Amino acid sequence: MLVVVTVVFLLIHLIPGDPVAVILGPEANAQQIEDARRELGLDRPLHEQLLRFYARLLRGDLGRSYFLDRPVTQALWERAEPTLVLMAAALFVAVLIGVPSGIVAGAYQGSWWDRGLMTLALLGVCVPGFWLSLNFIYLFSVRLGWLPVAGYASVFQDPVAAARYMLLPAVSLGFNQSALIARIARSCMIEVLRQDYIRTARAKGLAERSVIFLHAFRNALVPVVTVIGITTAILIGGAVVTEIVFNIPGLGRLIISAILRRDYPVVQGVVLLTAAAYMLINLMVDVVYAHIDPRIRYA
Amino acid sequence: MSHRKTAWAILTLTVLALCLTASVPDAAAQKKGGVLKVGNLGEPPTLDAHWTTATITEVLAQHIYEGLYSLDARSQPIPMLAEGMPAVSKDGLTYTFKLRQGIKFHNGKEMTSADVVASLNRWGAQSTYGKTLYARVAEVRAVDKYTVEMKLKEKTAIVLISLAIPNNAAAIYPKEIVDKFKPAEKATEWVGTGPFKLVEWKPDRHIKMARFDDYQPRKEAASGYGGRKIAYVNELLWIPVPDAATRVAQIETGELDFADDLDLNAYERLKNSPGVQAIVAKPYYWLVAVFNKKEGLMTNQKLRQAWQAALDMEPIMKNVAGGHRELYRMDSSLAFAENAPWHTKLQGLPWNEHDRDKAKRLLREAGYKGEPIRFMTTQEYKWMYDFALLSKQQLEDAGFTIDLQVVDWATLVKRRNNSKEYDVFTTGMGNFYDPTHHIYLGPNWPGWTDDEELNRLLAELAREGDYKKRFMLWEQVTRTFYDRVPVARYGDLFGLRAMRGYVKGFDATLMRPRFHNVWLDK
Numbered sequence: 149m150l151v152v153v154t155v156v157f158l159l160i161h162l163i164p165g166d167p168v169a170v171i172l173g174p175e176a177n178a179q180q181i182e183d184a185r186r187e188l189g190l191d192r193p194l195h196e197q198l199l200r201f202y203a204r205l206l207r208g209d210l211g212r213s214y215f216l217d218r219p220v221t222q223a224l225w226e227r228a229e230p231t232l233v234l235m236a237a238a239l240f241v242a243v244l245i246g247v248p249s250g251i252v253a254g255a256y257q258g259s260w261w262d263r264g265l266m267t268l269a270l271l272g273v274c275v276p277g278f279w280l281s282l283n284f285i286y287l288f289s290v291r292l293g294w295l296p297v298a299g300y301a302s303v304f305q306d307p308v309a310a311a312r313y314m315l316l317p318a319v320s321l322g323f324n325q326s327a328l329i330a331r332i333a334r335s336c337m338i339e340v341l342r343q344d345y346i347r348t349a350r351a352k353g354l355a356e357r358s359v360i361f362l363h364a365f366r367n368a369l370v371p372v373v374t375v376i377g378i379t380t381a382i383l384i385g386g387a388v389v390t391e392i393v394f395n396i397p398g399l400g401r402l403i404i405s406a407i408l409r410r411d412y413p414v415v416q417g418v419v420l421l422t423a424a425a426y427m428l429i430n431l432m433v434d435v436v437y438a439h440i441d442p443r444i445r446y447a
Numbered sequence: 448m449s450h451r452k453t454a455w456a457i458l459t460l461t462v463l464a465l466c467l468t469a470s471v472p473d474a475a476a477q478k479k480g481g482v483l484k485v486g487n488l489g490e491p492p493t494l495d496a497h498w499t500t501a502t503i504t505e506v507l508a509q510h511i512y513e514g515l516y517s518l519d520a521r522s523q524p525i526p527m528l529a530e531g532m533p534a535v536s537k538d539g540l541t542y543t544f545k546l547r548q549g550i551k552f553h554n555g556k557e558m559t560s561a562d563v564v565a566s567l568n569r570w571g572a573q574s575t576y577g578k579t580l581y582a583r584v585a586e587v588r589a590v591d592k593y594t595v596e597m598k599l600k601e602k603t604a605i606v607l608i609s610l611a612i613p614n615n616a617a618a619i620y621p622k623e624i625v626d627k628f629k630p631a632e633k634a635t636e637w638v639g640t641g642p643f644k645l646v647e648w649k650p651d652r653h654i655k656m657a658r659f660d661d662y663q664p665r666k667e668a669a670s671g672y673g674g675r676k677i678a679y680v681n682e683l684l685w686i687p688v689p690d691a692a693t694r695v696a697q698i699e700t701g702e703l704d705f706a707d708d709l710d711l712n713a714y715e716r717l718k719n720s721p722g723v724q725a726i727v728a729k730p731y732y733w734l735v736a737v738f739n740k741k742e743g744l745m746t747n748q749k750l751r752q753a754w755q756a757a758l759d760m761e762p763i764m765k766n767v768a769g770g771h772r773e774l775y776r777m778d779s780s781l782a783f784a785e786n787a788p789w790h791t792k793l794q795g796l797p798w799n800e801h802d803r804d805k806a807k808r809l810l811r812e813a814g815y816k817g818e819p820i821r822f823m824t825t826q827e828y829k830w831m832y833d834f835a836l837l838s839k840q841q842l843e844d845a846g847f848t849i850d851l852q853v854v855d856w857a858t859l860v861k862r863r864n865n866s867k868e869y870d871v872f873t874t875g876m877g878n879f880y881d882p883t884h885h886i887y888l889g890p891n892w893p894g895w896t897d898d899e900e901l902n903r904l905l906a907e908l909a910r911e912g913d914y915k916k917r918f919m920l921w922e923q924v925t926r927t928f929y930d931r932v933p934v935a936r937y938g939d940l941f942g943l944r945a946m947r948g949y950v951k952g953f954d955a956t957l958m959r960p961r962f963h964n965v966w967l968d969k
Contacts, residue, residue: 165858179891
């Protein structure tokens with residue numbers, strides 16, 4: 149974590165750009181900019197700023213956003229719900245599409261099912277998220293008027309409105325992510341179906357459905373869980389494009405605007421949170437491995 | 448005969464009645480209530496009007512705050528929180544402002560001279576325009592509860608216009624807030640006297656303002672940014688929608704009632720969209736390439752003149768405006784046509800010459816040997832990138848070597864303050880309400896124009912009080928500008944907004960949107 153925060157601090161400070169010039173507006177003169185830099189402590193040497201950053205971090209203080217006028221922790225907390233809801237919804241869609249597609253394609257390798265599903269998966273990987281999102285908006289919101297274009301409602305305050313707002317972003321993001329899950333699930337299934345114990349199961353006269361779901365699927369699941377873990381981590385970091393196109397006030401949108409405004413404390417805060425989430429998810433994935441495959445034991 | 452007279456009288460009365468009815472249909476139709484949802488491009492850096500020149504802050508803050516003066520439809524100062532125009536002493540060094548009585552802040556407190564003095568002093572210490580005025584101010588003091596006096600060190604013509612400018616404005620805050628937040632510190636409590644009060648600011652979600660029921664409108668008719676203001680809608684909901692395509696889709700579906708800063712390429716689509724009214728916002732910006740005159744190649748005036756001579760502005764402007772003639776204007780005046788008092792119509796200026804031979808001759812005279820000129824632009828504002836790219840092609844055809852450096856906006860605004868890092872950068876110039884406020888003509892803004900003749904003329908303009916003399920001086924400034932070429936002025940680019948058909952009373956002639964006097968007819 150120390151390495152992550154140090155690298156992020158140095159990277160964001162070393163790229164050119166000035167938060168103060170952005171905040172003060174295009175007509176501010178050099179004197180005003182200098183005064184405001186002094187006020188925010190940005191005129192101090194970089195090593196001094198870094199040491200102050202470490203000191204604050206040890207006290208659990210991520211600093212204060214230059215632009216939003218509030219503590220970074222508060223800014224992160226305010227945006228956590230939309231990102232977590234989007235992540236959960238998109239993950240649900242991705243697993244719902246990806247896992248069955250991969251199993252069917254793997255089980256019936258070379259069939260029309262396989263070709264059709266893998267073509268869809270290829271599309272999912274290749275089609276840019278923003279293009280898919282904009283087309284969904286045009287079709288379902290502008291032309292058909294079924295769903296709102298963009299926005300967010302809290303799932304705790306108005307679940308129906310929340311579902312209407314979340315459907316398009318979850319499907320467009322989930323479709324993109326499902327492609328990777330489907331391809332991994334397919335190759336794992338193919339590999340497992342070539343194993344001796346599958347041949348034995350078939351030789352025993354088990355129904356093909358039992359062979360696939362009881363014997364092959366569970367064994368193919370370990371790599372799939374890894375991919376689902378990676379996907380979750382990516383989504384926690386913020387589905388940047390989806391959040392911007394669908395105007396979801398989450399962490400992805402926060403980090404992009406923070407980078408553009410050079411709001412250093414916010415960028416550091418989001419990256420730190422994402423790094424922590426990666427670690428937590430990796431831990432959870434390891435725990436799930438042990439449940440899926442009893443052979444896996446941690447000392 | 449008497450019958451004929453009676454008939455004429457009836458006819459005249461009927462026509463008059465018809466005219467009156469025709470002229471006030473809106474008055475009868477004005478409705479109170481509803482929530483007006485406005486989509487804009489992002490978050491303001493603050494709602495402290497004294498603190499930033501950012502346009503988005505101006506637009507939002509002007510619904511919450513008011514100053515002593517505002518601007519009418521001709522961009523001339525008119526009273527707002529001041530009772531009338533100030534009494535000016537014979538020597539022109541003392542301005543006495545009578546305040547309107549019974550004006551309430553959103554916190555319920557009455558506005559008095561103590562609030563005005565504190566606010567003006569804070570504005571004078573922090574705002575770009577405030578600092579310019581306060582360089583000439585000796586003292587601002589309260590004479591009594593409703594009278595404020597401003598004493599000047601030297602006579603100047605910019606007192607009223609500076610107090611009336613809506614950007615980085617001389618907004619009046621309660622004294623307690625001024626005392627709490629020193630000038631260099633952003634205020635985080637936002638209390639004004641305007642027709643709307645702030646209810647809630649949820650970053651990246653919305654800024655909610657509600658009608659201020661104790662607001663007392665002026666009696667004069669609405670004009671420009673001033674006059675009679677009435678909040679018809681119950682709430683203004685400002686929703687940041689960073690993606691321009693999403694804003695367009697949301698205005699089409701009615702999720703937004705008003706959308707600002709739209710992509711010019713959406714003009715045709717919006718015009719043909721049922722229930723949507725596309726609005727061409729003018730003025731918006733004149734496009735400009737700012738030369739670094741402190742160090743480097745562009746300190747050479749001949750080189751700057753060559754740049755100006757080489758450009759064929761019309762194709763550049765047409766392209767930037769997405770091919771729509773309605774979205775740009777070819778004009779050489781340094782003040783927009785909408786700013787009538789300062790709009791010049793000088794003939795024979797070396798603008799839009801597209802004279803390649805002249806450009807080549809000037810390059811030779813400048814001793815230019817094809818050294819690369821660092822031209823800095825950004826893709827964050829598409830129009831900046833487009834005009835820089837098209838300029839590069841034209842300039843290279845004339846013999847320049849252009850090193851186009853595309854960076855993000857935060858980098859550009861940082862680098863433009865360092866004279867070692869660039870030769871030219873792109874930006875846009877908005878409306879300046881007084882000739883002395885044109886930042887690119889002075890030495891304190893990136894590009895650093897420090898021309899003896901321009902400085903002399905601008906100093907004289909700041910002192911002179913007579914409009915006719917000031918206008919002649921302004922014409923001289925314009926001629927000198929085209930000789931010295933501190934920046935290359937391109938054409939005027941207009942902005943694009945859209946609103947739903949049921950939004951009524953919106954003044955589309957204003958450069959920045961205002962939603963007082965606007966109601967929803969649905």
